[in-house]
Amino acid sequence: MLQQHPQAQCLPAASHWVQRQVGLTHSQQQQQQQRHLQLHSCWAVRVYKLPLLLEDYTPNIGLWWYFFTEMFAAYRPFFLFVFHSFAVILAVPVAIRFSRRPLFVAWVQLFISCMFKPYESVADMVPWMALLPLLQQQLQCVKAGLFFVNSFVLLLVLGPAMWHQWINVDAANSNFFYSITLLLGVWCTVLLTHLVRLTALLDRRLAGKRLELEVDDLDDDDGSLPPGTAVDGSAAAAAVAEKDKDA
Template sequence: MNKKLLYSLLISGAIRYFISISKYSRSIENHVEISTPLNSFKRLKEGVFLYDNGIDPYDGDIFHESPFILIAANFLLKNFGEFISLILIIIDLLSAVFIYYGSKSISKRNYERQQLEVSTYAKGTEEIQFSKSDIDNIPFICAFAYLFNPYSILNCVGQTTTVWSNFLLSVVIYSMSKNMKFICLLALAFETQKNFYPFVLIVPIALAFSENDKSKNLKRIITVVTFASIFGLLNYIAFTYMGNWKFLDSTFGFIIHCRDLTPNIGLFWYFFTEMFDHFRELFLYTFQLNTTILYLFPLTFTFKESPEFLLTILLSLVTIFSSYPCIGAIAFYMSLIPLWKRCSPFMSHNFIVIATFIVTSILGPTVYHLWMYANSANANFYFGVTLVFCTSQIFLLTDLCFAYLKRKFCLTNGVTFDKTMKLSLE
């Protein structure tokens, strides 16, 4: 293993551990930016308690995790209850390891693609081309961006089940980069059963697995059908174990219908708090279409030659627009952005985005405290901050998309303007 990566794992693991045993861990666990009705550790323990006492945890409106998370949590809390925090830290560090090796394979693949096309590139574009050193540098930057991101650290200390989600998604990326189709589809099926929205990632995954195949369309259809079969089988196993289908409504139904309007860093809660009931279904399905398939087809047609970039963008979009977002999920997609460091010269909003992230990350918890505990603010203040926070993420993604397209254009046409052409136009 890379020494720099090993040292980073040890240091970031120590940071997570010492914060988790500090007096601040309890307050971190209760923050709405970290814990939501979908990933709360308290709700997970409540579900396990109900299950142990012969009560179906899906009968009420407390537990919304998948049955497999219930089974795993039940086993861990019974046998390793004192080490849950340490186990979650190890899982989080493993996510970074998978991000590192997945990014390494993706960087190598990007470099090999470039070598096949380099003869068509314009002169003077060496600075925006992938270099051989990127194969080693970019993976470490991606892993470092995850390990030391305050969002991922707080998410791990808060003991949310998003730690499990990030691990599954890291396995998806690693196995996709290594052409391990079954493991990739299995991990995606588990994550889809938990969070619903990641099903859109099957599109870039199908594109990636059919990249070097002559019968591409057939291979893509087989990949999608295989994923649907695995997903259906997992749900049937869950039905067999639980004895009913109630978990479907408590997981997918809860996510789609957004039944809990507890404040979070997303856009759903405030909008549907103010919404008239007779308009609710119209706007609910509009919001859900916006989160899932609205951008899927245009982005697929635009970035189909780079399934990894498409996966990064789609994962970012479903994280931003999901009904119960949290900072832990944001930390994961942010760790993938360094994969496209060669696009950075064309990104024009870096300072605005970084400054907005910092300001809203500090202002959000402050305004929430003023609203809930000091009674000197209201919901409009907090939603204003979260709206700006979401806008900064959208700026980041649109800037990255345009930078990718600009880089692609400049590789073929050159970075500098043709002076003779400019004079002739004048």
């Protein structure tokens, strides 16, 4: 495809730009026009410029558009760097902490990358939701599953409703829709931290360490473990004995 459209290749565009800078081609005005055309014809610029520089503030379900709309222009470069760094800054600590759970590390990184996309859409939630059933041990320990499901369904209903009130009916403003996007961000954060905490507790149990018995995420009322959770036998016996002693 690039051979059929050589003007879309970045290296020829860069070489032409260098030649114009040293004065090997046309006048300065023509140079500026051609530089603008060739810069915007480069496929890399067209693909990565918009999400990196956030030039379009079209409302979406993400957290970026309203935040940068209300921001002073002088602070945009700094916060662009901060927001973009969120997608990668947690990769190393999560990989070190859960080095024996590569699937969970990949899921967390996918979740964070989708959550902090500049132009997030509902389709961005599909990948991590499709992989969520693979985390069977963590899901068996979740006791707030009904809360997560009901709250997510509620957000799915309120999001289009607030959009309709703002854009179509003009009976509300952008704050109504952005409040739903904020709640969606809070929902994603609570889900992520809950699963990370459960995974850390599972690792502690698998390592045979003493658990905090007051945490009900991993222990049933009788002190037994969630079904299907493979743990060390001595650790399970110690946990049951400790709970009987407290009783």
